[in-house]
Amino acid sequence: MADHSEHDEPKAESLMEKIAEKIHGHDSSSSSDSDNEKEKEKSSSSPSSDFKSKVSRLFGREKPIHHVLGGGKQADVFLWRNKKISGTVLGVATVVWILFELLEYHLLTLICHLAILALTLLFLWSNGSSLINKSPPKIPQVHIPEEPVLQLASALRADINRAFAVLRDIASGKDLKKFLSVIAGLWVFSVVGSWTNFLTLFYIAFVLLHTVPVLYEKYEDQVDSIGEKALHEFKKQYAVFDAKVLSKIPKGPLKDKKNA
Template sequence: MAEEHKHEESAAESIIEKIAEKIRGYDDGSSSSSDSDDEKKASLSSLKAKIYRLFGRENPVHNVLGGGKPADIVLWRNKKVSGGVLGAATAAWVLFELLEYHLLSLVCHSSILALAVLFLWSNASTFIHKTPPRIPEVHIPEEHVLQLASGLRTEINRGFAALRDIASGRDLKKFLMVIAGLWVLSILGSCCNFVTLFYIATVLLFTIPVLYEKYEDKVDAFGEKAMKEIKKQYEVLDEKVLSKIMSKIPRGALSKKKD
């Protein structure tokens, strides 16, 4: 009996030791897997840091466009609304540009038609014993107007600050970029009127972001090559032309005035 009891105790101890070894092995495996997960995350983050994105973009295109419903409309997440907005812009361009219809005439004629239909319907409903039309109460909420005004004010102040920074002569590269952009806009303005220019901007807004989101890897790779080439050309221009021009500008008088 004593031998059987000892045999049972040794068997129980061996089982406990096996279970402990399995638990230790599991802990070691989990720690190694956690270490490997950390290494994978670190490698992914380093790879993301090495990938070139246009204009130094770090967030997805949806977040860059502000997120929410406006970004969904621009990126065609809601195809019915996006198609409706683009269709309305196309109809407006056809009316105002191709048919040479005027905005004030369109607003007045639409108002006349709507008021005439509602007026006749309201008076005819008493004779034909039907319910009159339900005309909804339209009012503009103050909160949305204040949010829009606040957003516009912030963006306008940023624009003024950027223009002031450029006019101060601190960044020659930014100055040349703005001058080139304004020159391109002046050429476009001379080729087409404001309605056509606004319609072209709307079409580009509804096509370029969604195409870029779809082919962003290829576009970013091409953009990286283009930016490298532009930097090389700018360095050559800076060395041969801009540095000579800046060296000829007298700075003594300006420094004395500042002192």
Template structure:
């Protein structure tokens, strides 16, 4: 009498997996792709590529540890001299040049008496290509900034306007708290710490940024519905057709 129950249990049990002997090979299921709707640097951009992908990126990401340590160490020494010891920039430059020129001058004249070759002082000149490249880069950046300011002044993008206003306000508040040299030192430290930390914890930071971006979009929609949409604006001008 137990035959029907055995048949039901056999029908309910899943069929056994096919073995390689049957000529069927199983493929491991691919891991599900991680879905994320917001990336700080874009979907295909790495931190190194976002920083330019050259020598500067290597220094900021501590791939060239000697140069990175030299930059941070030099900035720290300058900050200590000017902020802690209260040394003056013009005085420091003058005294360094006095010591360097005195040593080189005496060394060059002493080689006549000790029969040794004079010091090899390299001839340093700024090449025309370097000057042109710097001027072109500055021109492109300045034109980009001026274009952004013009777009904001014409009222084309409200989000850019709010972002620039907030950034300028933060800059003004920071300027009241610290001097220019201290601010430059803080910027150097940030540039040599934030990119490398973001490179190590990019997934966690992007997840947090995605949540923050979603919440900001919700708050902006509420603000737009209650306040911004009620602000009267000038009608857009019709473009002249040729």
């Protein structure tokens, strides 16, 4: 009996060793499979990350489009962070454009008609409430606070001074490329302005501000890739134009004196 029990113990030990080897083999295979899956995920995600790192943003932009638009509430409106506010602003602008452009309404006439309507309603409401033994409505006192007006004036002053500084820098003749770009842009605006009036042009710009940034934010990488190729082609064509035309323009006497 003792010999039989001693003979059975090695069998049990060998069986336990086989089970342990199978368990370890399964764990190692599962861990290797998980490692392979992680490597596949890294390899699949690496092209997109490399693509994003390789794509250069338009005009050398490093900040998000929200910061480029000034941040705060105005950028939220342009990027449709709050769809109700953005839709309301765009709807009001559309109504104003329809009134003044399609229906040919005049601003002074609209203001007078709105004032007549508001005063008539308040007058009838005040007198009608006394007839039905109710207290007349309290008309609130409307006044414009000083601080927001001063902040708006200060912001406009800063922007106007910055625009004057840019125009002065362009007119000084330091950067020929910037000068030609501004002249071309002004010429394009003059041509577009001859096609339509100021209100329609302002409305088109307003609609573009509410559509182009949000679409650009959605398809940012694709647009930047196409823009990079277009900018590279533009630089190539400008180099040819510079070599054939601009380099042959004689320099002024001031530049000759500086070089001497």
